[in-house]
Every structure is written in C-alpha cells, then in structure tokens.
Amino acid sequence: MARLPDGTELPGRLFIVEGIDGSGKSTQLDLLHKWLVASGYAVAFSEWNSSPLVQATTKRGKKKKLLSPTTFSLIHAVDFANRHQQQILPALCAGAIVLADRYVYTAFARDAARGVDRTWVREMYSFAAIPTVALYFRVPLDESLRRIISGRPALKYYEAGLDMMFSEDPYESYRIFQGRILREYESIAEEFGLTVIDASLPLVTQQQMVREIIEPYLEGALRAEPNPWREVIATQRLSGRYLDNLTGGATS
Numbered sequence: 001m002a003r004l005p006d007g008t009e010l011p012g013r014l015f016i017v018e019g020i021d022g023s024g025k026s027t028q029l030d031l032l033h034k035w036l037v038a039s040g041y042a043v044a045f046s047e048w049n050s051s052p053l054v055q056a057t058t059k060r061g062k063k064k065k066l067l068s069p070t071t072f073s074l075i076h077a078v079d080f081a082n083r084h085q086q087q088i089l090p091a092l093c094a095g096a097i098v099l100a101d102r103y104v105y106t107a108f109a110r111d112a113a114r115g116v117d118r119t120w121v122r123e124m125y126s127f128a129a130i131p132t133v134a135l136y137f138r139v140p141l142d143e144s145l146r147r148i149i150s151g152r153p154a155l156k157y158y159e160a161g162l163d164m165m166f167s168e169d170p171y172e173s174y175r176i177f178q179g180r181i182l183r184e185y186e187s188i189a190e191e192f193g194l195t196v197i198d199a200s201l202p203l204v205t206q207q208q209m210v211r212e213i214i215e216p217y218l219e220g221a222l223r224a225e226p227n228p229w230r231e232v233i234a235t236q237r238l239s240g241r242y243l244d245n246l247t248g249g250a251t252s
Helices: 025-038 055-063 069-093 104-113 118-124 141-151 170-192 203-217 228-235 241-247
Strands: 013-018 043-047 097-101 133-138 195-198
Touching: 013 025, 013 069, 013 104, 013 203, 025 043, 025 097, 025 133, 025 203, 043 069, 055 069, 069 097, 069 104, 069 118, 104 118, 104 170, 133 170, 133 203, 141 170, 195 203
Parallel strands: 013 097, 013 133, 043 097, 133 195
Antiparallel strands: none
C-alpha cells in the first residue's frame, strides 16, 4: 500500500517511474499500464507538469524566458500539489492503482541540478504520499543523449539547460545539464531506496522485471467494473502486443 508521510496507510498502490531523459521510463510505464488495465485493475495515471492550473503560466514563462531556477521549482511544486490533491490522493483513497510518470524525485534531481537548495526542495514536497514502489531507470549518459538527440530536430531552451549558461551550444549545454541530473538521481536512489532497473537492457526484459517487482503488491487492489472488451484483450494476450516483433511471442 501507499502511505502518507505520517505513516497513515492508504488502500491504493502508488507505482512511480523516474530517470533522466531517454531512459525509456515512459515506455515501460505505458506497457505496465496496458497490462494492469487488461488484467482488470482500476488504474489512474498522472504525468509530471500536466496540471491545467499552471500550464498557461508555465508556457508563457518559457516562451519569454522568464523562469529562474527558483521560479521553475515553485511552478512545478504547484503543479504537483494540484495533481496530488485532485488526482493521486482520491484514487489512492479509493483503493485504485496510481501510475505516475515522474514524481517528487524529479524535482529533487532537476532543481538541485539548477542549483536550488536540496533541503528546501525536499521540505516543499514533504506532504507527498510515499510510493509503494519507486522505479529508477538507470541509463548511461551517452546512451540517453543518443536516444534523445537522434529523435529531436532541436532542443528547447529550458530542456537544454540554456538558462543556466553551461554552454552557448544547446547540445553541449544539454549534455552538461543531464549529467548533473544523473548525478543527483544516483544519490537520490540510494537516499530513498529507489528500485534500480538497468535501462540498457532489452525493452521486453525490462518490462518483465517491472511486472515481477510490482506483482506482489497487487493482491487486494481495486478492480475495475467488468468490461467485455477488457476480457477479450486479456484472453487474447494483446497487452503490449506490438513488442511481439522483438520477442517472437506474446509479452503479457
């Protein structure tokens, strides 16, 4: 079960993924999501920096390059607080499974990489529910850079860390910025006991590991209302079927 910082247990389960850009964590969470839904569980999903409460402010600040490291930190904290109150906690209290693509550890890593005080950031998020399982997808910096840069025509200003003036070259700035974030994640993983997944392994192997890790926590989790389509999907083992070309067989 998930629990509040004061130790109060919540009936739901909170599974979160963390990692630097290009770690493949979102792909793994999507596959897990499909598997859990096909298995009949009630699943809620929450994504970093997605609250409508601050989207317009964040977009305007980024466009005009007005966001200092502290301002960036505060905006993300407001975003998280809103999603925690409106999405995450209600689902956990109802007994559902909550999947979060990035959680408080993203703020701990990114804000510290931008020079924001670590203790201050941790205190700001001290209200957050403690995850049932926190997965950290560890990937070498060079591999993550290859994955990201090969798939994007250009890097955005804040994404590349150009606001920190590491370098005038966006790609060099991005490399330095991601390296700083990676070092923070390594420290955070040890401090908070995150479960490490080798993100350089094949996709299917990673997903098998993820399912084996979270499966012991599924007993008693809230089930969704019966749905004939879900039953067909589960029966025919269609969850994650697009990976069949990589494995030569079903992956559910």
